Amino acid sequence: MGASITTIDPSDKSDLKRFISLERKLMKNYPLYISEIDDDVVKFLTRKNLMAKEMEFGLFVVSKSEQDVGRCAAIINRKFQQQKNRLVLVLSDFLQQQRVAIRK
Numbered sequence: 376m377g378a379s380i381t382t383i384d385p386s387d388k389s390d391l392k393r394f395i396s397l398e399r400k401l402m403k404n405y406p407l408y409i410s411e412i413d414d415d416v417v418k419f420l421t422r423k424n425l426m427a428k429e430m431e432f433g434l435f436v437v438s439k440s441e442q443d444v445g446r447c448a449a450i451i452n453r454k455f456q457q458q459k460n461r462l463v464l465v466l467s468d469f470l471q472q473q474r475v476a477i478r479k
Contacts, residue, residue, distance in 0.1 A: 383434035429454035
């Protein structure tokens with residue numbers, strides 16, 4: 376069975392909580408992992424953080440057999456693009472417990 380990708384709406388508190396808590400769930404067996412403070416992440420992803428005001432976010436959760444197995448954040452920093460006069464897209468936080476095959 377393939378995996379599904381769900382787009383996370385940062386303005387939906389339960390979706391955002393799902394996205395943020397997933398990292399902790401997936402990394403719990405790594406003793407050197409230190410999670411970020413949830414309130415700080417919420418402020419950043421909802422653009423209430425000064426640094427994030429000029430950014431755009433695409434948040435995604437990957438699920439397989441109705442279990443969340445990974446997450447991804449696509450981040451566009453418009454201010455950086457204007458200052459450096461170049462396009463940059465940052466993909467971060469792709470974590471997975473197992474190999475996930477995406478099928479359409």
